[in-house]
Amino acid sequence: xxxxxxxxxxxxxxxxxxxxxxxxxxxxxxxxxxxxxxxxxxxxxxxxxxxxxxxxxxxxxxxxxxxxxxxxxxxxxxxxxxxxxxxxxxxxxxxxxxxxxxxxxxxxxxxxxxxxxxxxxxxxxxxxxxxxxxxxxxxxxxxxxxxxxxxxxxxxxxxxxxxxxxxxxxxxxxxxxxxxxxxxxxxxxxxxxxxxxxxxxxxxxxxxxxxxxxxxxxx
Amino acid sequence: xxxxxxxxxxxxxxxxxxxxxxxxxxxxxxxxxxxxxxxxxxxxxxxxxxxxxxxxxxxxxxxxxxxxxxxxxxxxxxxxxxxxxxxxxxxxxxxxxxxxxxxxxxxxxxxxxxxxxxxxxxxxxxxxxxxxxxxxxxxxxxxxxxxxxxxxxxxxx
Numbered sequence: 001x002x003x004x005x006x007x008x009x010x011x012x013x014x015x016x017x018x019x020x021x022x023x024x025x026x027x028x029x030x031x032x033x034x035x036x037x038x039x040x041x042x043x044x045x046x047x048x049x050x051x052x053x054x055x056x057x058x059x060x061x062x063x064x065x066x067x068x069x070x071x072x073x074x075x076x077x078x079x080x081x082x083x084x085x086x087x088x089x090x091x092x093x094x095x096x097x098x099x100x101x102x103x104x105x106x107x108x109x110x111x112x113x114x115x116x117x118x119x120x121x122x123x124x125x126x127x128x129x130x131x132x133x134x135x136x137x138x139x140x141x142x143x144x145x146x147x148x149x150x151x152x153x154x155x156x157x158x159x160x161x162x163x164x165x166x167x168x169x170x171x172x173x174x175x176x177x178x179x180x181x182x183x184x185x186x187x188x189x190x191x192x193x194x195x196x197x198x199x200x201x202x203x204x205x206x207x208x209x210x211x212x213x214x215x216x217x218x219x
Numbered sequence: 220x221x222x223x224x225x226x227x228x229x230x231x232x233x234x235x236x237x238x239x240x241x242x243x244x245x246x247x248x249x250x251x252x253x254x255x256x257x258x259x260x261x262x263x264x265x266x267x268x269x270x271x272x273x274x275x276x277x278x279x280x281x282x283x284x285x286x287x288x289x290x291x292x293x294x295x296x297x298x299x300x301x302x303x304x305x306x307x308x309x310x311x312x313x314x315x316x317x318x319x320x321x322x323x324x325x326x327x328x329x330x331x332x333x334x335x336x337x338x339x340x341x342x343x344x345x346x347x348x349x350x351x352x353x354x355x356x357x358x359x360x361x362x363x364x365x366x367x368x369x370x371x372x373x374x375x376x
Contacts, residue, residue, distance in 0.1 A: 003361075010361050014342070044368075044373045045367055048322075049334055052320070052323060053335070057241070057247040061247045064251050065254050068258070
């Protein structure tokens with residue numbers, strides 16, 4: 001087997017060959033035991049490489065970086081776009097209809113800017129462990145009902161000022177932790193956390209406004 | 220959002236940065252610091268961005284940031300690289316993961332980069348990114364995988 005054959009086998013596994021090359025390499029693999037062995041060795045290699053880039057650590061990293069990027073977007077929009085536009089408007093006579101109008105713009109943008117400027121958000125839940133038990137009734141889909149129950153449980157934990165909770169759902173116990181407050185404004189509060197069941201964890205973001213709540217599973 | 224911010228905050232770029240950061244640091248927390256610092260530096264230096272392809276520009280920032288951080292970082296204490304003690308059932312997986320990380324660490328930076336990039340990019344995209352021929356990408360990738368394969372002892376199975 002030549003180096004060129006090896007490259008073609010690797011490209012075959014990476015879906016980088018055209019139809020003609022695929023036919024040629026499949027013929028080689030079918031007729032050459034060395035090529036077959038090399039294909040299997042490369043498959044094992046690819047599995048381990050994929051495992052490295054899809055490990056639990058990578059999933060946790062993705063969740064934290066996504067959260068970082070998402071939280072950054074509105075702040076940048078406020079500081080880089082609006083403020084420079086307003087400055088440009090102020091010093092351009094044609095666009096300044098009146099000083100009072102410009103002053104009003106400054107006031108509005110100033111308030112908006114202040115609202116989105118970074119400030120440390122303190123984690124404010126410090127109550128006791130919240131306990132709840134839910135009995136599963138016949139005819140109810142377990143998976144459909146579960147997310148609603150976890151959603152309700154987290155809402156009740158926040159209302160009760162509890163960073164930790166145990167939800168007994170049927171015979172399973174879900175240990176739920178609210179670990180960080182990610183957004184805090186007059187109209188919206190969000191918490192990041194995770195729950196554990198049988199050694200597995202599920203990360204989530206829970207948000208509540210005055211009218212609504214939401215629960216997003218991350219990993 | 221500006222055009223710069225749209226490119227900077229795209230999902231594709233985020234995954235690329237994460238993969239390369241992880242392939243350099245081998246540690247989620249260091250990788251997280253590295254990627255976040257890279258984003259902050261990119262925003263700070265956005266005036267220096269030429270406006271064409273953002274990926275090579277920001278990956279260069281990431282690599283330079285990593286080099287700076289390794290210069291500043293204190294050497295690990297003896298025993299820091301020992302595997303954590305786990306339940307018996309997890310021991311085999313932990314050792315396999317340790318072998319995998321060790322073999323990955325034995326690759327040079329270009330080999331690791333090519334493997335990390337292949338997770339999200341085609342051979343042609345990698346070639347454009349590294350400004351080399353696609354045929355050279357294939358050779359580099361094959362050499363990297365063979366080195367990893369031999370280290371993991373897959374070539375004797």
